[in-house]
Amino acid sequence: MTPVSDPRLGAFLKARRAQLAPRDCGLPETDSRRKVAGLRREEVALLAAISVDYYTRLEQCRVRASASVLAALARALRLDDDQQRYLYELAGRADARPRGRRPAQRVRPAVRRLLDQLAETPAMALGKRLDILAWNPAAAALYTDFARIPADRRNYVRLLFTDPVVRALYRNWEHDARDAVAALRMEAAAGPEDPELARLVGELSVRDADFRIWWAEHRVVGSAYGTKHYRHRLVGDLTLDCDTWSSPDGSGQRLMVLTAEPGTPSHDALRILASWTAGRPAPDRAEDHTA
Incomplete structure (x- = not known):
């Protein structure tokens, strides 16, 4: 079979993944003996968010990689600048990597003021990929101390799956987590x-x-609205209406607000949380999200 791409590309991919240990890429270690040195094809495919079959065909030079796939492979295989240039050259693609730092996602001043004024109402500003860009003290009291999390790790979906405190908060975690994945899929359509x-x-x-x-x-x-059921470690069960409004400036940012019907136990619980955060300084706004 005639190769579709340069055979050196497949050889380079195989050699590079053989040089990496799973721990180098944040993969869990296993006790089983590995049949191949370095990363398996399945692991590279997972890290690059592509199918195993597609990655296998890339190594076998039976398909040409797009620029977006090359960028994903460069990250997955931890390539330095020279290695990335070499990868693009072998693939016959122009190096489309952005030059310089991408502009930060910056929250509009009006949104920041609104967050501050919603004293008893948990609210967050969400950006691309459902990154958490800003929040008020009530949101931190409900969810977690977002300030302790590095800015480039503050992502709603990531916390829902990886943060034990946030995960335990959801009484219907599977339902809400599936919806979050589906919402992230919508994000993928806007920024493939x-x-x-x-x-x-x-x-x-x-x-x-x-x-x-x-x-x-x-x-x-x-969906821009719905009902969420929480089990807070301090104030117990809450049933809150979740409404999300898109920013009119075309930035893709959204304001997520959680409210409770007045006179209900959930409303009383939010007021208790708000009383504990009264006088607490507003979250540090000096650091915007960087991507």
Whole structure:
């Protein structure tokens, strides 16, 4: 069979994954003896958020890689600048990597003021990929101390799957987690070549089997409202209406607000949380999200 791409590309991919240990890429260690040195094809495919069959055909030079796939492989295989240039040259693709730092996602001043004024109402500003860009003290009291999490790790879906405190908060975790994956699928449609999205999907696919299965279902949801059921470690059960409004500036940012019917136990619980956060300084706003 005549190769579709340069045979050196397949050889380079095989050699590079043989040089990496699973721990180098944040993969869990296993006790079983590995039949191959370095990463398996399945592991590279997971890290790059592509199918195992597609990656296998790439190594066998039976398919040409797109620029977005090359970018995902460069991240998955931890390639330095020279190795990335070599990868693009072998693939016969122009190096489409962005030059310089991408502009930060910046929350509009009006949204920041609104967050501050919603004293008894948990609220967050969500950006691309459902990154958590800003929040008020009530949201931190409900969910977790977002300030302790590095800015580039503050992502709603990531926390839902990887943070034990956030995960335990949801009484119907599976339902809400599946909806979050479906919402992230909608994000993928808007930014199919977003390298940070590919990185997030690859990370969560490796770390969580449920995410991997639900992502493969290609289910999408764009609901802007709904009801969420929580079991807070301090104030007990809450039933809150969740409403999300899109920013009118076309940035893709959204304001997520959680409210309770006045006079209900959930409303009283939110007031208790708000009283504990009264006088607490607003979250540090000096650090915007960087991508």
